[in-house]
Amino acid sequence: MLYREMPKNGDELSILGFGAMRLASKEDGSIDEERATKQVRYAIDHGVNYVDTAWPYHMGASEPFLGRALTDGYREKVKLATKLPSWLIEKREDMDKFLDAQLEKLNTDHIDYYLIHSLVGDLWDTLEKLGVADFLDHAKADGRIINAGFSFHGASEDFNRIVDAYDWDFCQIQYNYLDEKSQAGKAGLEYAASKGLGVIIMEPLRGGSLTKTVPEAVEEIWNEAPIKRSPAEWSLRWVWNHPEVTVVLSGMNEESHIEENLRVAEQALPNSLTEEELQLIKRVENKYRELMRVECTGCQYCMPCPAGVNIPLCFELYNNLYFADDPDAVRFMYAARLGGALGTGGGEFASQCVQCGQCLEKCPQHIDIPTVLDSVVEELEGSDLEQRVAMAKEMFKQV
Known part of the structure; x- marks a missing residue:
């Protein structure tokens, strides 16, 4: 296992982190506790020392699971990360209430890496007014948390100001070879690192969409490489090639995936990809973009929409529909993220x-936004949209 140093505290963290959002599960969706425990402990035994979870993962079951899985001395072997459910915060006191509940769930007296979860600009502004800085200061002072960070899902212009x-001490961003210009993106990665923050990467495989169903045209490009690697290995190596990256999280739930990730994490040094390999990945990126239904970069120039449509997010999920092999999951996330399930x-x-056309004048990609939105409605909404919104709100409610 390779390790990289967290800039502000000197922690030597495994470049591969275990993400506990997609744990091994039974047919009914509940965590397969015996199998998942073995997987988590196997990863730790083979060098992983960063484990990440959050309040809503697995309908609230992920944190208590880790509280049990990390007994028998395993808690002492890892840096444990979890997140304040920011969308549930209504007052300053709620922050302490959730943290104290998480400490109990996780069967620990401190959180090594505590994040404010899923920030966007407006949500950060609200939390700031409610006293989140004071909360973090006090929680660090009394030892309940050691390092303070945030995870980010917003527009690029909000990242730097947060x-x-x-x-x-650190931040967590989505980053992969298709998201260099999305959300925080490469510019955000480099900015955070320039400020001395450690950077944790989530979605290095874009939720598995870069590996689960690889289009034939993409597979043909990968096969040209003299050194044969799986799409997952190429994707992980691309992220680890960036020296600004501290840890890459993987939602590992298959033994073969864990073995592969551990193997790659023994070799993936920063700046280790050749120029030819980087060009090959660039060709794959370009091919994926050819397959995209809409070439939206998430620049947000079209926002705000007078009718309240979240145009960039609609387009992101519309593209995901053609990258993933689980259209029902994408439709569920469409309902959750656009229907307010995250608060x-x-x-x-x-x-x-309402076809007002204001966005057409603003889009630097010259996308026919109203026409594409009609396609989004046709493929991602449907007669059961309200039911999916209700299900999502039930999933993400206080648990």
Whole structure:
């Protein structure tokens, strides 16, 4: 296992982190506790020392599971990360309430790496007014948390100001070879690192969409490489090639995936890919973009929409429909993220478009936004949209 140093505290963290959002599960969706425990402990025994979870993962069952899985001395072998469910916070006192509950669930007296979960600009502004900085300061002072960070899912222009708004130790961003310009992106990665923050990477495989069903045209490009690697290995190596990256999280739930990830994490040094290999990955990226239904970069120039449509998110999920092999899961996430299940937004669906055309003048990619939104409605909404929204709100409610 290779390790990289967390800049502000000197922790030597495994470059591969165990993400506990997609644990091995039974047919009914509940965690297969025996199998998942073996997987977590096997990864730790082979060098993984960073484990990440959050309040809503597995309908609230992930944290208590880890509280049990990390007994028998395993808690002492890892840095444990979890997250404040920011969308559930209504007042300053809620922050302490959730943290204390998480400490109990996780069967620990401290969280090594504590994140404010899933920040976007507006949500950060609300939390800041509610006293989140004071909460973090006090929680660090009394030892309940050791390092403070945030995970980010917002627009690029909000990322830097959140980095600058508090003395963070680290941050967590989505990053892969298709997301260099999405959300925080490469610019955010480099900015955070320039400020001395450790950077944890989530979704290095874009939720598995870069590996589960690889289009034939993409497979043909991978096969040209002199050194044969799986799409997962190429994707992980691309992220680890960035020296600014500290840890890459993987939601590992198959033994073969764990073995492969551990093997790659023994070799993936920063700046180790050749120029020819980087060009090959660039060709794969370009091929995926050819397959995309809409070439949206998430620049947000089209926002705000007068009718309240979250245009970039609609387009992101529309593309995901053609990258993933589970269209029902994408439709569920469409309902959850645009229907307000995470406590922000709500009622931001493509079907709210009134064809005003204001976005057409603003889009630097010259996308026919209203026409594409009609396609989003046709493929991602449907007659059961309200039912999916209700299910998502039930899943993400206080548990």
